[in-house]
Amino acid sequence: MSHAANSLSPHAAFGWCSKCNVEHRLSEGPAHEHALELMQELTNLTRIDYRSESAAADPGFSTDYLFGAARGQMFGVLAAEDRQGGVVILRAFSCQYNAAWNVAGWAPPLFDVAAYDQIMIPGDRAIKELGREMDALESGHEKRLLQHKRKRLSRSLMKDLHGLYELSNFRGETRPLAEFFRETNGIPTGAGDCCAPKLLHQAVRRNLRPLGIAEFYWGRTNRSGTREHGRFYSACLDKCQPILGFMLCGAMP
Numbered sequence: 001m002s003h004a005a006n007s008l009s010p011h012a013a014f015g016w017c018s019k020c021n022v023e024h025r026l027s028e029g030p031a032h033e034h035a036l037e038l039m040q041e042l043t044n045l046t047r048i049d050y051r052s053e054s055a056a057a058d059p060g061f062s063t064d065y066l067f068g069a070a071r072g073q074m075f076g077v078l079a080a081e082d083r084q085g086g087v088v089i090l091r092a093f094s095c096q097y098n099a100a101w102n103v104a105g106w107a108p109p110l111f112d113v114a115a116y117d118q119i120m121i122p123g124d125r126a127i128k129e130l131g132r133e134m135d136a137l138e139s140g141h142e143k144r145l146l147q148h149k150r151k152r153l154s155r156s157l158m159k160d161l162h163g164l165y166e167l168s169n170f171r172g173e174t175r176p177l178a179e180f181f182r183e184t185n186g187i188p189t190g191a192g193d194c195c196a197p198k199l200l201h202q203a204v205r206r207n208l209r210p211l212g213i214a215e216f217y218w219g220r221t222n223r224s225g226t227r228e229h230g231r232f233y234s235a236c237l238d239k240c241q242p243i244l245g246f247m248l249c250g251a252m253p
Helices: 031-045 063-067 113-135 141-162 177-181 195-205 241-247
Strands: 013-017 022-026 073-081 087-093 166-168 174-176 209-218
Touching: 013 241, 022 209, 022 241, 031 073, 031 087, 031 209, 073 195, 087 195, 113 141, 141 177, 166 177, 166 195, 166 241, 174 177, 177 241, 195 209, 195 241
Parallel strands: none
Antiparallel strands: 013 022, 073 087, 073 209, 166 174
């Protein structure tokens, strides 16, 4: 197993803060060793629902999922200090794990899952129905109209879903996700769903002070070949860097 660090930055999480006019950074620090411990746990336990007894383990949370068609994903660990000076370790997985947003013992997403489902389920159903209607048609004017309709519906759905994301920082400030991508070509798919935002958001909610953060990839190599099993990586540039400067603001004494 390789544990080589990513060479993009000596800091595991970083981003420009427009309020402070400086780049806030958080290194791996003590989180690195805890990430290695998590790797060992994933190897030995072969599932992520570690709080469940073996007899009650959910097959959907097996790590076999990460080595199949879905391929692997990122995992992250945040070492933090509570107000009593004790060390608290938070864990996160990127996006969903086999269609699950919430798994006991892992940082939740940056939105209310029930509200997300109320928007996502009917919206996705409508988009798929348009797709079936299109498949039944030969190429022509009517099919092109349906294609445009589906594209508009898809954009509207993503806008509504992104509107549920709330980013918080250690100064007690909250901002919508869209605010950080106004000067780009839109919000990248998966923005706000990576490990670093989940971990920092959870730390804010629990009044914890970050000491270090470490992220690694676990499972079958991704399709682009940019993520390999057992390797550490800095937070991604396109989805995370635009928001981490704000989220890290106030984290350092």
